[in-house]
Amino acid sequence: MTGEDPEMTVLLVLASASPARLETLRRAGVHPEVVVSGVDEPAAVAEATGRYGALEPADVALLLARAKAEEVGRRRTEAGDAPALVLGCDSVLELDGEAYGKPADAADAVARWQRMRGRSGVLHTGHWLLDDRAESDGGGGATLGATASTTVHFAAVGDAEIEAYVATGEPLAVAGAFTVDGLGGPFVTGIEGDHHNVVGISLPLLRELLGEVGVGWFDVAAG
Template identity: 50%
Template sequence: MCTPKSFEQTPASDAAVSPGTAPDLDLVLASQSPARASVLNASGIRFRTIVSGVDEDAALAAAEAERGDPLSPEQTALVLARAKAEAVAALPETRGSFVLGCDSVFEFEGEPYGKPHEPDVAFSRIRRMSGSTGILHTGHWLVDRSETEQAGHESSGAGRIRSAEVTFDVMSDEEITAYVATGEPLEVAGSFTIEGYGAAFIAGIRGESHTVLGLSVNALKDLLEERGRHIAELWRPNT
């Protein structure tokens, strides 16, 4: 794992919580994804960001070696989400906080599609996906460094997988070339987004839309409830 790369704090003006909720619940997002930050901001969630810098290939290789079998797309998403959360949770500046790691993997015809990085890879994948349906899996891992650790116990974690079907419109080679040229699909799971240029080619989504954006707020709510906390403790005031 690499040393976490950056540290950001949401504005202090957003630090208040709803009446009757605990004022000290702190959420750290272990991701540099603008889409995930946008989901939390749009949902009224207070959080700060610390990028994990995890070596994803090493984390996956270690997980496969431990299991003795290749990882499924769902397992891949959860392994990477856990690796990111645990890397950031190991930092002293997250003591007393909840740390959320997320990762997304697109499954198409049984194959996992991560970030293509290269234009020719993105073009080939999108051409295959044109007019078809795939599944976007998003893994969530929440590490609790709050009350449990303060009581002298080790931090604990739990995970959730959320999945949604994505159907693509039929795309011409010219459209695919133009989309790849924007650079948008190169660093996102599955070589597409639904909040940018790629929105023009999404014919339908079956499932929770936030899952396709890389972070399910409903999953976060469930994970917090397992620790006896409530999502409302993270809400910004409605001003």
């Protein structure tokens, strides 16, 4: 496919409720359909841990990304929706070998920041792509994924700043209790790796995954 003919574009379905992921894709020229997954994340991690033992933080992110993509893929198939590429994503922050998603509450967010300040963590984002297109449309039933990891350096913020930031509510809605593109930006002193990955989706990695299923970047568009 060349991406020049509108009839040849491929529908991408984003299995995520994250407005930051959606906006990142839109700014890169991709306008996906959004279908939020109903995955019980703690249950999915608990089940995998019980079956395979303790998971590395990067594996947690990939596990949840796959679970989201597969759950949305099943629902779309059952509903008879148009064939598409389904992308699931999930992010966790690794600090001292532990995986941290969204804080449970404000107190948890404050404690998290008191531990993070002046230090560095690794933000892992799992990406899982399902191809449910017919073979005649270039599909092949592929299911594949990978994790992008970016090192994040945090400022040595004081308790008053932490309390004020948590009071905005933003840290409660994001993995790792911080953003680099929002109110948390002043508290991130630097990153090593893909900036977009910290926002929630690695555009270079997504491009590679699309290539694995024979789809070019400019072949992807909303239906």
